[in-house]
Amino acid sequence: MADFKWMEELHQKNGTKMVLLVMDGLGGLPMTPGGPTELEAANTPHMDRLAKEGALGQTVPIRRGITPGSGPAHLALFGYDPLHYDVGRGVLEASGVGVHVHKGDVAARGNFCTVDADGNITDRRAGRISSEEAMPILEKLKHISLPGVSVETKLVREYRFAVVMRGDGLESDMDDTDPQKTGVPPLPAVANQPGSARAAELYNQWIQLAREALKDEPKANAMTLRGFSTDPALPQFPDIYGLRAACIAVYPMYRGVSHLVGMEVQGFSGEHPEDEFAAAARLWDEFDFFFIHIKKTDSKGEDGDFDGKVSIIESVDQALPDLLALKPDVLAITGDHSTPARMKSHSFHPVPTLMWAPATVREDTQTIFGERACAQGGLGTFPATDLLPMMLGHANRLAKFGA
């Protein structure tokens, strides 16, 4: 926050092109003592060449010891301290599917669930119904009307949807309705302070009408809502950094957080690394900065699939020449956090980070891209919020501070 003031004063424009390539959950652990991590096990000749020519380091996403969620971890990579900028899950989810949340709107993330005759939850994800099944179900909710407010819903994926309520006098400080377990009914929306009472009451009315509309659905006959939140009004990328920035990401949440920071979210077809790099190529002349997000490293890590995560990393490496052919001036490759297959979850470990910038990087002694090499890299271990300023520095986009 305070630091953005300096970014705003120091940034200068030039024709450089910068790429931030994020492999979600990149950081890993060995499966056995002394063994390689996922990144170390992967055959990555192109990244290793970049490591040799560039400099390595480790980023700390939030604070040391703290395991990040994906939203805060990305905010940090974009330079926003997540302990200062608190963005709700509802806003992230809605923004991710292109539903704008303005100041005074209240957004939530919805999950369809299954309840029994007594109203107790039997499946928190409604049998993981497909997006195709969910679409007409969500359609039924669009006909609900409430006095004085409008409600917009949009499917995110499978059983997940975003809901945004708009009207006067709404505040978002409410508890989740998701009890986080089965065998009990969904909770009512409860205001945490008087200002949120109206929104809580209206959401409870909406839930009741929605349950009536869905009462004959075999699986998705109820819903839980969480992450009630409104527009956090974040400082914007073009203002802070002077960058016209493109987001190239497949998954809604990452598109959402990119939109919130003022990136322009891009549509493209396909979902493989080469598809994302092709999108960057097509947009190359229009933007200064490209955020490219690879999701599946994290998914494989969460599945405990070490070899699968290795394969995803290798598929990124194989496609990398397409990106390098564009001749970026600065390319940073990192993750938003660690997701070691051994832990099957996000973790607190620092994240391997590679900085490549032919004109300006100070090369270190490291020659491969991996956790142990990054721990000894020339960039040191540093807060993820410093990565963007470092990229701008390497792009000669920050003026001298003082005379």
Add this chain to the structure above:
Amino acid sequence: MADFKWMEELHQKNGTKMVLLVMDGLGGLPMTPGGPTELEAANTPHMDRLAKEGALGQTVPIRRGITPGSGPAHLALFGYDPLHYDVGRGVLEASGVGVHVHKGDVAARGNFCTVDADGNITDRRAGRISSEEAMPILEKLKHISLPGVSVETKLVREYRFAVVMRGDGLESDMDDTDPQKTGVPPLPAVANQPGSARAAELYNQWIQLAREALKDEPKANAMTLRGFSTDPALPQFPDIYGLRAACIAVYPMYRGVSHLVGMEVQGFSGEHPEDEFAAAARLWDEFDFFFIHIKKTDSKGEDGDFDGKVSIIESVDQALPDLLALKPDVLAITGDHSTPARMKSHSFHPVPTLMWAPATVREDTQTIFGERACAQGGLGTFPATDLLPMMLGHANRLAKFGA
């Protein structure tokens, strides 16, 4: 401070056991260029094995370049930024000998000294009288009475004692009465602001009566007071971290600072590392977190006794199997600051730090516990205040931040 809010929100309980083993003044320097430091010279097969299995780093106790006192250095290790949490020496000293200091009390550290017929100090430590000699002298001060306040004194060790004044309208913002040199008289207590005037006046009355009571003592015929302070009301370990924490330390000051942060200070017999580890074993089921303090590494460093410091480190290593037999989930070994024998004093150098946690640590490439290895370790160089959160992370005691 702000971060404690997050610790309070994120901490979760589980059955893990954590040990923070502090060798006071652990960090050192080579006696000759290219030579080993004390820790590097010591034969430490057990710590070296832990270094190989775990990860190394360096902690910065206060800020880079700043030489820490023991009180602030321990506060930092416990996660409290000593530049924010200012705990007076008087409070530390009193707490260390079990004299509680409540809000509104004013504590000071006292030194007996020798003054000549003109009232000028000839020995600032009263000939370093023994505790046995000092005890009856201090007894004479217990009969002093002042209007409206009570005064409690307790011997710390040798010529040092703690004094606590209790009553209404007392504030602690006063200058030390220790002139820090001989050939001049002790200074009067002087209030730095109007609120402290009453306490300063009462302390000066107490000093006058004490000097009369001691006028026939050959050595301890006067005293200096410093570190006037009151209860800093620190956030407490169980609240911040959700930990029931035991302090196992021989020396009063360390017991005092542990008490102030909400640890439960333990009594035990003996003063060798194996005695302290035996105390941990006896208490193992009752606590989540064990702070174990080894004093003599610092004492030998202060004496300029390189070999003596090496021996103390080796004695800790030899006893370490007793601690490892308890199977801690997380064991951090570090110092509160550096005390290089070459400098015969505390120093500003960062402190070698070892993190061992079989289930969760990301092993680095280092294979021995020493300053040079720690400087290249996977944990990097980090503020000592991050160590506790890192230990909690490694113990899976912090929930994910954000979704």
